[in-house]
Amino acid sequence: MAKTLSFAYESPREVKVGDDETTFTLICKNEDRVVDLTGSKSIIAKIGNRSGYLRGQLISLDSPSDLHAGQIKLTFEKSTLDNFPPGFYNLEIWVIDSNGTSIYPSDKPFSFTVTSNLESGSGKTITTVAFDDFVEAMNKAASTIAKGDTGPQGKQGEPGPAGPQGKQGEPGQTGPQGKQGEPGQPGLIGPQGKQGEPGPKGDTGPKGDTGTVDNAGLTAAPAFVELKTQVDNSAVGTNMLTGTSDFSSNWHGQSSVSTTTEYNRHPSMVFTSNNTQLAGYTFSLGELQNSTQYTAGFWAKADNAGDKAHAELLGQLGATDFVLTTDWVRYTAVLTSFSDANTNISHAWCFFGVVAGNKGNVYIALPKLEKGSVSTDWCPNPTEILTQADYAKIKAAIVSLGGHL
Structure with a gap:
């Protein structure tokens, strides 16, 4: 039984x-x-x-x-x-x-x-847009922050003591006034003289108090709102999977698996022949959004044409099998999450592998999962690119604008 x-x-x-x-x-x-x-x-x-x-x-x-x-x-x-x-x-x-x-x-x-x-694990990297784009948006945000009122002008200093006045000379004797001469013919206009040197620069007036800004004021600035929209939209095309260059754990099933650099020296999963059941590699995603489209993509080939590879988003209604050739080909599928995906952690991982019944080795490389129904080229997850040094620069840029973290 x-x-x-x-x-x-x-x-x-x-x-x-x-x-x-x-x-x-x-x-x-x-x-x-x-x-x-x-x-x-x-x-x-x-x-x-x-x-x-x-x-x-x-x-x-x-x-x-x-x-x-x-x-x-x-x-x-x-x-x-x-x-x-x-x-x-x-x-x-x-x-x-x-x-x-x-x-x-x-x-x-x-x-x-x-x-x-x-x-x-300990945090090492953060996800953000390019640093130059961030600084440019912060400079725009700074231009929208109101300056403080000009402070009152300081009191005028007391005049210094007057020096001694020199002795006035004796006036000379006035001579007789001569007869006025006839006016002469107007002379030719002479060349324009050289422009005089500029006079000394006046003293700079007193500087007004520096305006202050808190997080609420900074995030409400138009340029910062524009930046937030750019960050939200950047999820399209972003690889939601981490560790796509290291397949050392999270194997699922009993099929024999290993890794190689078969595809352009990129790490690839190898599923050995005579697979008797579904087997593959699982990427944990935390939580997915309810009833949302995601696009899975990967490169694959088989030793025997007609063998199949498999992609599945736990939380979708069904899964997708692909019939392979002996050449490397990129395969994509649009997958939709369950309506309760973001409340059920068991609906939050992506699976790549093979189905039962393959006759030879199957190779899978550069897996990617991105939000939306449009497939884009493979790229690493942003958390695997940006460093703590970049974060320090961003923090310094915000502080220089009067904000704080």
């Missing part, structure tokens, strides 16, 4: 490192019928990964689980999650009763995901 294990409707499917309040609701079935677990002596959750068995956790029979309907509640102990790095894990439920031990599922182990929390 085939024993199965599945998530209950609306049960979480992922848990973050350190989160000891997220509860998985699991259903045990036998031949597609729920199993009555009320007579169980003990129920144990066995956890492992690709390297093998890790540990077990006893499930309390007094928990609010609906044992009559085959449902159990699994809440991970904090010590368990603190020792599990982010990645994919396998799960089995061992039910011990008077008849012996039943293990669910009876075929391949059940899978769940442990994701990283905000403290799992």
Whole structure:
């Protein structure tokens, strides 16, 4: 008899490192019928990964689980999650009763995901537009900030003491006035004389008080609003995936996988022949927007023409398979997220890989996910480009305009 294990409707499917309040609701079935677990002596959750068995956790029979309907509640102990790095894990439920031990599922182990929390890594880079564009917009913003009123003019200083006046000379004797002569003919106009040197520059008047600006005033400035619009629109064409140049973890499925530099010396995923199930590489995205279009793109080829590659956005209605050739070709697909994507963290990752039944090796390189329905060329995620030095320059530019961070 085939024993199965599945998530209950609306049960979480992922848990973050350190989160000891997220509860998985699991259903045990036998031949597609729920199993009555009320007579169980003990129920144990066995956890492992690709390297093998890790540990077990006893499930309390007094928990609010609906044992009559085959449902159990699994809440991970904090010590368990603190020792599990982010990645994919396998799960089995061992039910011990008077008849012996039943293990669910009876075929391949059940899978769940442990994701990283905000403290799992230290920040190194930030995402922003080009630094020169930012400084130009900040200069525009500064021109819209009102200057302070001119301060009052200082009091005039007292005049210094007058020097001694020289002795006036004696007037000379006035001679007799001569007869006025006849007016002569007007002379020719002479050349224009050389322009005189400019006089000394007057003193600069007193400078008014420097105006002040806070974050509310800065963000309301027209030039800053224009910059914010540019930043919001820059999401189109931006690669939402990080780590596309290093495929060292997050493999999903049991197909043999490796990496190579097959495509123009760029890192590529290699899926070995004789794939028996869906397998690939998973990129965690945090949260997606509700009912929103995203475009997935990647380069791929196959050793055998007709083998297939696969792209999937968890949270979309369906997935896309591509029939490959033996030459490198770029494939794209427009995928739409679920209506509850931004409230359900299990709808927040992108998957690239292969389907079951391929006959030879399949190669996938330069994966990209971008917002919207227009595909653009591959580029790294902005957080993998901008450095802390750029951030220091931006901060200095804002401070020089009278703002603060």
